[in-house]
Amino acid sequence: MCGIVGVTGTNKTVSILIDGLKRLEYRGYDSAGIYVNDQAGKDFLIKRAGRITNLEAALTPEVQGMAGIGHTRWATHGEPNQANAHPQYSADKRFYLVHNGVIENYKDLKEEYLSDVKFKSQTDTEVIVQLVDKFVTAYDMDTKAALLKVLRLISRDSSYAFALMDKEQPDTLYVAKNKSPLLVGIGKGYNMVGSDALSMLNETNEFMEIEDHELVIVQPDHVTIESFDNEEKHRDTFTVDMDPNAADKGAYPFYMLKEIDEQPAVMRRLVQEYLGANGKPQIDEKLLAQMQEADHLYIVGAGTSYHAGLVGARLFERFAQIPTSVHISSEFAYEQPLLSKKPFFIFLSQSGETADSREVLVHVNENKWPSLTITNVDKSTLSREATHTLLLYAGPEIAVASTKAYTAQVAVEAILAKALGEYLGLEAAQKFDVKDELAKVANGMQALVDSKDEIEAIASHALSKPRNAFYIGRGLDWSVSLEAALKLKEISYVQAEGFASGELKHGTIALIEKNTPVIGIITQSRTAGLTRSNLEETAARGANILTIASRHLAKEDDSIILPDVDEMISPLLSVVPAQLLAYYTSLGKGLDVDKPRNLAKSVTVQ
Numbered sequence: 001m002c003g004i005v006g007v008t009g010t011n012k013t014v015s016i017l018i019d020g021l022k023r024l025e026y027r028g029y030d031s032a033g034i035y036v037n038d039q040a041g042k043d044f045l046i047k048r049a050g051r052i053t054n055l056e057a058a059l060t061p062e063v064q065g066m067a068g069i070g071h072t073r074w075a076t077h078g079e080p081n082q083a084n085a086h087p088q089y090s091a092d093k094r095f096y097l098v099h100n101g102v103i104e105n106y107k108d109l110k111e112e113y114l115s116d117v118k119f120k121s122q123t124d125t126e127v128i129v130q131l132v133d134k135f136v137t138a139y140d141m142d143t144k145a146a147l148l149k150v151l152r153l154i155s156r157d158s159s160y161a162f163a164l165m166d167k168e169q170p171d172t173l174y175v176a177k178n179k180s181p182l183l184v185g186i187g188k189g190y191n192m193v194g195s196d197a198l199s200m201l202n203e204t205n206e207f208m209e210i211e212d213h214e215l216v217i218v219q220p221d222h223v224t225i226e227s228f229d230n231e232e233k234h235r236d237t238f239t240v241d242m243d244p245n246a247a248d249k250g251a252y253p254f255y256m257l258k259e260i261d262e263q264p265a266v267m268r269r270l271v272q273e274y275l276g277a278n279g280k281p282q283i284d285e286k287l288l289a290q291m292q293e294a295d296h297l298y299i300v301g302a303g304t305s306y307h308a309g310l311v312g313a314r315l316f317e318r319f320a321q322i323p324t325s326v327h328i329s330s331e332f333a334y335e336q337p338l339l340s341k342k343p344f345f346i347f348l349s350q351s352g353e354t355a356d357s358r359e360v361l362v363h364v365n366e367n368k369w370p371s372l373t374i375t376n377v378d379k380s381t382l383s384r385e386a387t388h389t390l391l392l393y394a395g396p397e398i399a400v401a402s403t404k405a406y407t408a409q410v411a412v413e414a415i416l417a418k419a420l421g422e423y424l425g426l427e428a429a430q431k432f433d434v435k436d437e438l439a440k441v442a443n444g445m446q447a448l449v450d451s452k453d454e455i456e457a458i459a460s461h462a463l464s465k466p467r468n469a470f471y472i473g474r475g476l477d478w479s480v481s482l483e484a485a486l487k488l489k490e491i492s493y494v495q496a497e498g499f500a501s502g503e504l505k506h507g508t509i510a511l512i513e514k515n516t517p518v519i520g521i522i523t524q525s526r527t528a529g530l531t532r533s534n535l536e537e538t539a540a541r542g543a544n545i546l547t548i549a550s551r552h553l554a555k556e557d558d559s560i561i562l563p564d565v566d567e568m569i570s571p572l573l574s575v576v577p578a579q580l581l582a583y584y585t586s587l588g589k590g591l592d593v594d595k596p597r598n599l600a601k602s603v604t605v606q
């Protein structure tokens, strides 16, 4: 949550900051701001409530500089107005700070050190910048020493990514992080910082990691990394294999539609990356060896990634025959279940930065348990800190509602389950032709995205007016129901729930009124008949029933028919119409599909 950029050493500062912020807008979009300094005596602070376009509109031609910092915000402390937007600055207008994260002990710090300071905002960030100023002016410290003192005072449970500028050293960015993501970008004659690589990819392909509890000093021709004890550290740079244009919307009205449409290509890319010509999974043997030693797999994730984990658990149990449970990371982190003797952890995360999941991984590492992160973002925090990583190869996912990352996660889980099962010599895995099945999935997805018009018509007819809707199914269809309902509620604001269809009559059926949409997902032979009966029970109480059914289980009146694939990976297809139904419902209501209210793409606060 919140995006940070900074640059020093170029007269392109303003355009680099604005371009970077636009690429980070997925991380928060309730207000934005920049501070730039021309190093010849002029500086500018521009902040606006709302989107980056509001900030851009406020820039006059004279706003130029050789260094600057910028921020796009997802409010944690104080409402999203101009005063609370970042950069926050000290009372004497010497220090400017952008921050992503939450300072848990900001009230204590304010009380102890800053009772004489008049605050302009309600943010925790302002406390930090005022505190730096206080230590410099009242205690006669230099900026670095003052910042270090502040960093030591911030409680360990806080999260932050900071970029600080001092008007008296206008070519220097002081940078530090704890839990929140931040990278250095190495340019030619100038250097940058950003919350992710994509925000700097137009300028450079060379990056440097920052670890928690380091102080990084970024100057036009030099980057210094030190521990809090002033010990200088050497850090190699790395490059990222990503096309900066992959994050462009092209002719699409919204990223979400583009990302739904990209799913067949993502499936084909995964086949290319992970399956050899003979269909044999190409998975690191060390990973398989560690997994086969486990007596229980624990899948950890949040939101859509958690839902992908629900599908994965069935795949691992079926093909690798290892008991698997799935956990919501924000729950697991604070209410750890009793673990088996030899646990193996699988983290699912599109961004690789979700704070709740990272909290669990820190604990896993403290206990030296082996782990795997399945993520879309190479070198992300969860990827760096887990024992193993498998990438999703889905390309940047920009829309807040996750689509192609979900299907990529399920596909990678299917490949891994097959690989592990084969490694263990299990027949079910040997018989599962994952390469052929994923090829069928890619074609099936293509057929579904090509029939958008029909799905749009269903959305406008059935989902545009009701306040509530239900997705129901059993087994894997229930797992998809949860994801389908999340998609609908997060972007169209229809209060949607996913239910195990057998549970309806144990309470929820009381909510069914005339015309309440109830959408049944039917892809599993064993339970198809039961789900259909449950749908009829709701119809008898006035529900408007719709069905998404696999061809081999379809009936004449079904609303959407899915091409046939192995039932174990049917979620890869049944989720696609649900994504499109959510998209068209949101579009029909005139909402901003890509940036739903109150949300941000990357949830880096707990």
Ligand code: F6R
Pocket: 302, 303, 304, 305, 306, 348, 349, 350, 351, 352, 353, 354, 357, 400, 401, 402, 403, 486, 487, 490, 601, 602, 603
């Ligand atoms: C919903 C959505 C979220 C994320 C969740 C976890 O469409 O995108 O529920 O799935 O915030 O994010 P990652 O996968 O980045 O850990």
